[in-house]
Amino acid sequence: MKVRSLGTLFDDVVARGIRTVVHLDRPLDLAPLRGTRFDLPAVAALVRETAGALHAAGVGPGDSVAVVKENHWDYVLIAAAAARLGAVPALLSDHLTPESLQILLKRLEPTALVTTRAVLDDGHEHGIDLTSLVGCTVCLDGEQPGAVSLASLRGTPPPPPVERAPDAPLVVNHTSGTTGLPKLVVHTTRTLLHGIAAAEATRVPVVSTRASDTACSAIAFSHGRAVPWTASVLSLGPRELVVVSDAENAEPVLRAHPPTTVEALPSTYVRWMPMTGPDGPFRGVRLYVSTFDAMHPPTVRAYLGATARRGPLWLQVWGQTETGPLTFRVLTRRALAAAERRHPTTRDLGRPVPGRTRLKVVDPRTFAELPPGTPGLVLVRTPVVCVGYVGEHDRWHAKWNDGWWNTGDVGVRTPLGAFRLLDREVDLIPGHSGVELEDVIEDRVPGVVECVVLGTPGTTPVPVLVTRDGTLDVWAWRAAQYDLPPLAEPVVLTWEQVPRTGTGKVRRMELREVVHRGQDTYGTGLWT
Incomplete structure (x- = not known):
């Protein structure tokens, strides 16, 4: 099913x-005074109203x-309103x-910044006036020096929708930024809507949204996943959508409207x-x-066991902001039944998306293709790769190799064509998979809600263990290591002590500073 336009998405459905x-x-x-229940005509009206306000702020085509x-x-909704004017939301x-x-704002040079007083105040506390970097600042929650309130702009009728060319920039999202400053990823209508969203809006037995579903999403809505998810799920017309913005306060809405499908950040699944x-x-x-990041066996097992359905499924998707979904695998209760495995099944990320994605593993120095079973850099060929990085075109261009996109991930292709993830290239540990070690430790040590293994040249890998109360069962830790490689003494932290991105991923470079392990890694970081 083809999703025609972001600007008129809600009117169209x-x-x-x-x-x-x-x-x-x-x-x-x-719309803080309009409650927590919306039908689609009300959402469409809010988008048109917001487009009128942005138009009053001076936003026009190409901005x-x-x-x-x-x-x-x-x-x-704000992205759709901007797109309706022919502008590009970032x-x-x-x-x-x-x-x-x-x-990032200097790179974008935006005509308008839509924000809140809290964001502007935080900037001022750090000596940065964000309003000085843009043409007009629109504050959602009231007046602020250098900014106009959204309320003062409401009431302006929106102009007719502007249709941009399919290959013109449509939306800019940033990458997670786990290793430094995020990249600004540019997608088009052809890649984001006609490609990613349209593929997900195709009805596939079992895994597609149904008319009877209550579909829950608890993701980072600034992320590149949010627009194609919204477009595809609304195209399929579920009975209800449950939207969760704050994982900590989700239980009331989840109990009031129990979901039949759930998509959430890995960190949110852990917290729930x-x-x-x-x-x-x-x-x-x-x-x-699950998308965004690795999921570990105890978490998947707990959720499959939490439902009274006879045969619940876990759809594990691997992809990137730049490419959308690349591989998928369906996990069942039976696949997760055996606990504490040395090589957990969750590391097998399945096969490339049929008819759209090809995958190969190459030598990181020569880029020659490697045989199955040999670890290397993972390259993909897909028609929906982003069209650039704002302000960093050379960096985007460097990730191409003869028509193949360099994911920056290290993996292994199995003899049957599936893909097993080992690590991000920058995080690799020679001879081992840090992600797999994290899987095993979480599965074997009670009370560990998250594990991060940091490799540093010249020292044994350091496991950082996250527990709810900052304590560790030492005997369980020792018992878990019987077939693991040598590891340093664990560093035990609480969830709040771990630096994270907006999608809940661990900022590994900042974590290294927290645990005093320095910034040296085995990887080059050339393709992050």
């Missing part, structure tokens, strides 16, 4: 007669509109530091583990979806 009802965990920052705010689905997480925002009991809100889930 309303015109098709889709009657999905949206339930939010909290009101939108874009850039930066959005920085607290996580919520209205990132997508969605930036408020987890970025003011220094990072300053650099206390709700996986038999009387929890996941008892009716038939399908879980």
Whole structure:
């Protein structure tokens, strides 16, 4: 099913007669007084109203509109409003530091910045006036020096929708930034909507959204996943959408509207583990979806066990902001039944997306293709690769190799054509897979909710163990190591002590500073 336009997305699904009802965990920052329940005509009207306000702020065709705010689905609505004017929305997480925002805004040179007083105040506390970097600053929650309030712009009728060429920039998202300043990724209508979203809107048995579903999304809505997810799921017309912006306060909306499908950040799944009991809100889930980062066996096992459905599935997707989904694998209770394996099944990320993606593993020095079973850099060929990095075209161009995109991941191709992830190239540990070690340790040591293994030249790898209370069962730790390579004494931290991105990923370079392990890695970091 082809998704025609981001600017008219909500009008289009309303015109098709889709009657999905949206339930939010909290009101939108874009409309704080309009409650937590929306039908699609109300969403479409809010997008048109926001387009009128942006038009009043001086936004027009070809302009850039930066959005920085607290996580919520209205990132997508503001993006649609900007796209309706022919402008290009750039969605930036408020987890970025003011220094990072300053650099990214200078690269974007936006006509308008849509933000909040909290973001502007944080900038001022660091000596940075974000309003000075843009043409007009629109503040969602009131007046602020150097900014106009959204309320003062409401009431301006939007101009007719502007259709941009399919290969013109449509949306800018940033990468996670686990190893430094994020890249600004440019997608087009052809790549993001006609490619990624349209493929996901194709009805596939079992894994596609159904008309009877209550589909829950608890992701980072500034991320490149948010727009194609919204476009595809609405095209399929589920009965309800449950949108979760804050993992910590999700239980009321999940219990009020129990989902049948769930897509969440890996970090969110981890934080929701206390709700996986038999009387929890996941008892009716038939399908879980994970993207963004590695999922570890205990978490997957707990959620598959939390539902009363006879044969629930876990769809594990590997992809990147630049490419969308690349491989997928469906996991079952049976696949996860054996605990504490030395080589967990979750490291097998399945096969390339049929008909759209090809994959090969190459030598990182010569780029010659390697035989199955030999670790190397993973390259992909897909028609939906982003068209550039804002302000860093040379960096984008360097990731191409004779028509193949360099993912920067290290993996192994199996004899049957599946892909097994080992590590990000910058995080690799020679002779081992850090991600696999993290899988095993989480599976074997009770109380460990997250494990990060840091490799540093000249020393044994350091396991950083995250527990809820910052303590560790030493005997369980020792017992878990019987077939593992030599490891340094673990560093035990709480969840709050670990630096994270807006998608919940661990900022590994910053974590190295926290545990005093320096910045030296085995990897080159050339393709991050």
